Amino acid sequence: MADETGGAPERRMPLFRRQAIEGAPGTLRLEELAFAAKFILRLDPQAGGEAFGAATGLDLPPAPLMSVVNGERAVLWLGPDEFLVLAPEGEAAGLADAVASGLKDVHHQFTEVSDYYTCIAVEGPKARKALMKLTTLDLHPRAFSVGTVAGSNFAQAQGWLWLEHEAEGAARFRLYVRWSMAEYLWGTLAEAGREWGLPEQEPVTGEPMLTESVTSRKA
Amino acid sequence: MFVITCPYCGERDLSEFAYGGEAHIARPEWREDMSDAEWAEFLFMRTNPKGILAERWMHAAGCRRFFNMLRNTATDDILAVYRIGETPPKVEARLPATPSGEAPIGSGNDAVKIIQPGEGA
Numbered sequence: 254m255a256d257e258t259g260g261a262p263e264r265r266m267p268l269f270r271r272q273a274i275e276g277a278p279g280t281l282r283l284e285e286l287a288f289a290a291k292f293i294l295r296l297d298p299q300a301g302g303e304a305f306g307a308a309t310g311l312d313l314p315p316a317p318l319m320s321v322v323n324g325e326r327a328v329l330w331l332g333p334d335e336f337l338v339l340a341p342e343g344e345a346a347g348l349a350d351a352v353a354s355g356l357k358d359v360h361h362q363f364t365e366v367s368d369y370y371t372c373i374a375v376e377g378p379k380a381r382k383a384l385m386k387l388t389t390l391d392l393h394p395r396a397f398s399v400g401t402v403a404g405s406n407f408a409q410a411q412g413w414l415w416l417e418h419e420a421e422g423a424a425r426f427r428l429y430v431r432w433s434m435a436e437y438l439w440g441t442l443a444e445a446g447r448e449w450g451l452p453e454q455e456p457v458t459g460e461p462m463l464t465e466s467v468t469s470r471k472a
Numbered sequence: 473m474f475v476i477t478c479p480y481c482g483e484r485d486l487s488e489f490a491y492g493g494e495a496h497i498a499r500p501e502w503r504e505d506m507s508d509a510e511w512a513e514f515l516f517m518r519t520n521p522k523g524i525l526a527e528r529w530m531h532a533a534g535c536r537r538f539f540n541m542l543r544n545t546a547t548d549d550i551l552a553v554y555r556i557g558e559t560p561p562k563v564e565a566r567l568p569a570t571p572s573g574e575a576p577i578g579s580g581n582d583a584v585k586i587i588q589p590g591e592g593a
Contacts, residue, residue: 318482332535335535335536389484389485389488390484403534404481404488404531404533404535405534406533411532411533
C-alpha cells in the first residue's frame, strides 16, 4: 500500500484502539497518554544530580517516592539511583543529547523507554477509589499526596503510579505500565469503574502484530 | 499475608516482594585447587534454622532493590530490616514457649546474636 510514509509502519501505542472513556459526570475518566517521551535514568544523585539539573532544568527528587515537575518535564523517583524522566513528544532527541553532553563525565545511563511503557491517566473524584480496588498501596490522601510516586502491582500488572495533580477532591493519577500489560490493565480499570458508569471494555481479540502496509508488502 | 518495610519505600504488602534466600553468604575467592565439596558448600548449604534467619529480599514491584531482613522463620516476626552492605543489627526476639517444655520456638539459631527480653544490649 503506497502512502506518504513510503510503506513504513505507522507508529502507535498499545491502546490505540481505545478511546478515552468516562463514567457519570464528576466521577472517573480513563485515557491513554500516548507518545510522550520517557527515559529511565540510572545515576548516583550525589555524583551527577547537579549536572543533570543543569542539562535538563530538572532537579532530582530529594527523597524516595517523590517527583519533581518543571513545566512539561518531570522526574519520578523509581529507586535510589533510578528515575523516570518525562517530556513531551518530540523532545526526546533533544533531551537525550542534552543529557549525553551534560553528564559525559559522570557514570550514568539514559535509556529511552517511550515505547516500552505507556501511560494511562486515571482522573476524577473516584480515581483513588477505583485504583484502591487494584492495588495494596495505601491511597488515602493522608498517605498518598500530590507528587507521590510508587511502584506496585495493579491487579496482576506491575506499574508506577504518580499522583500528578489534585484539586477539590479530583485526583489526576498517571499509571505507567508496560506495553504488553496496557490492554489488560485498561480492561481491569474499566471494570473497577463500572459502579460509576464506565462502559464495559470488550477484550480485543487477534492482536494485529503487523501493520497493514507490512502485511500487504509480504503478500 | 504480611507487611514488609522496604528500607527505601516504607511499608508495603508482601506481594510486592521477592525472596532472595539466605543473606551474608560470601562467594569464595576462586582458587585452582578448589574442591567440589568447597564449592558445594557455598552453593547449596544453608543454615535453615527454626528461628532467626538473616535473609535477602527484593522489592520486586517497587524500587527493585535488594535488602536484608532478620526474620523468625518459626513465627514470621520481622525483627529488623537493613540495607545491603550493613551489618545485621542486634535484635530482641520474642520467642514463644512450647507447650511441651522444649526450647522456645525460634531459639535454634545461634548465627544471629539474640538478646532475650530484659537481658539488655
